[in-house]
Amino acid sequence: MTTIHEVARAAGVSISTVSYALSGKRPVAEQTRRRIEDAAAALGYTPDAGARMLAGRRTHIFALTEPLRADTHAPTHMAFVLATAVAARRHDYDILLLTEEQASQGMSRVTSSRLVDATLVLDVAPDDARVEIARSISTPTVFIGIPDDTEGLTCVDLDFEAAGRMAVDRLADAGHTAITLLGQPVVAYRTSNFARRLRRGVVDRARTRGVQLQTTSSGRVATEEATVRSAVENALARGDRAFIVHAVDDVHEVLLSVLAERGLRVGQDVSVISAATTFDTAALGVPIDVIPLDPAQSCTLAVETALRHLEHRGTPPEVHLIPPVYRAAGSVRAHAD
């Protein structure tokens, strides 16, 4: 292992100069800096992580807690984990994984041993056990998702309510008077908060706009094709010609195939909006208007928020709701008078 001392000797300078040259925290003569960089490269020098953690103020590690509940949608979850890791690396941070029981109890362990600088919380439940732990620890914690009681917490998430309202507005503007919300599995409305928030936005705005609304689930714990199919068929039988889909790709596929079977054209006979969507709707074949839920955006914001709180330790807690955007693709019919 190469140490800073060997680099210093090779470059003919003191170790403090090496440290400053490499960290850039103090100006170093151009020529000296080059000598040091060359020596470091030649010797294959990499600063020792433990020594840096001990001497410095930062560990350059974030904890990422994920309970990995059975009803977690794996592909979506993976997208968030990946996005977090990528965002962290951009700021020279690594991700330490805390799963299952470790997700809560591990939070205390890794923060009090100063293994991590801050904690990012994924897969947030309404009454999440990690909320009280977050309040009890001194290092910053950022929730990617919104628990019921956000008192004293810092949270980051898409504004699902606004997304729900936005979807209703678009359909109402297009002249639709009866809308069906193809929602999440039943269990999601108990274990998650985002499902409720989107539904709340849809329900509220539907009332305001005076449109009829039918809300349905896509299954008990996961997508059930028969459930989705009959929900769609009932909607069509009622005369609904507008769908807001807040669900995984499978549900979209079932909806589109039922519509195709009936010879109903999306964007003309029927309007469809996919709300808070993480997957690539291009794979569906039919272009669909979408209000995306972008893991990269949420996770980048979460990482930057954590860093900001690390920088200024007094920063007050904040709940940051990301405004939804609408990506039109022609799946909502033009206004019918």
Place this chain on the structure above:
Amino acid sequence: MTTIHEVARAAGVSISTVSYALSGKRPVAEQTRRRIEDAAAALGYTPDAGARMLAGRRTHIFALTEPLRADTHAPTHMAFVLATAVAARRHDYDILLLTEEQASQGMSRVTSSRLVDATLVLDVAPDDARVEIARSISTPTVFIGIPDDTEGLTCVDLDFEAAGRMAVDRLADAGHTAITLLGQPVVAYRTSNFARRLRRGVVDRARTRGVQLQTTSSGRVATEEATVRSAVENALARGDRAFIVHAVDDVHEVLLSVLAERGLRVGQDVSVISAATTFDTAALGVPIDVIPLDPAQSCTLAVETALRHLEHRGTPPEVHLIPPVYRAAGSVRAHAD
């Protein structure tokens, strides 16, 4: 933050005694030890991770590299990540996540900075880029999966070939003379090694036993219901009454529903074996004989292997293939003469 000095002062002993009492690396008088433990508990002492990494020989962190390719089956992958984390924690280790480009380049970074003690490799490709990195670094690396060239590498995995042979044997023993292998998506035979190995075992043993074999895929990149359905229908048309399924749960469901439509009873009219399966087949409704691929077993073994190599740095590389086991559930018919 409480340090070892404060604990020492509170207990009226030296810091070395505290260290030894807490680590158990040197006998400490029963009564002294109690005093120290009480003091540590009262003060809420947690050893500083950075200091431990620097002074000690161990970081107590494993790197887990996962490329997260687009064709990775998310639920299966998550099961492996979880199993690894759980196994690691049992030995007081944490998991540092390396994803995407970081999966390879990060390996060098975290090992040369001594952030981690060893590296665990998930989602191994036949010509995995991480193979050459593993050879170039000095800390132990354990592959959970088998690349094409295992020269100098330590790998752990289910013996897929043996699993394939085992499945054929069972069906041949039951008197079947024509078997269909419902395999992985096409892409898996290019990007993974386990798919090939299972197929090889099946093909070889089918030849040896003199049974006819038809191998099929379940789709291009993922499960395609139509593809599976027609594969099953063709098999039945040919007269095949024996299926080996090496695929995700969806494929099993399609198979079982086609059989049900035809009024064919599993275990009587038709035999089915699920090979190298990670999901819970109980959810399928019909009891199915299964040769499980247990993430917990593979990952536990991987962690223990890493620790062993850490303990005895000279340990020669080893490829450990886990012998498959057969769990009968009555889905293979009794011998028909």
Place this chain on the structure above:
DNA sequence: TTGAAAGCGGTACCAT
């Protein structure tokens, strides 16, 4: 059975 002290490899202050 216990203690003293020399590191581990950096960071950052205080000098020069």
Place this chain on the structure above:
DNA sequence: ATGGTACCGCTTTCAA
């Protein structure tokens, strides 16, 4: 612009 050095908090000899 650079160097000397006092830590950071713990592990582990070496002594007693």
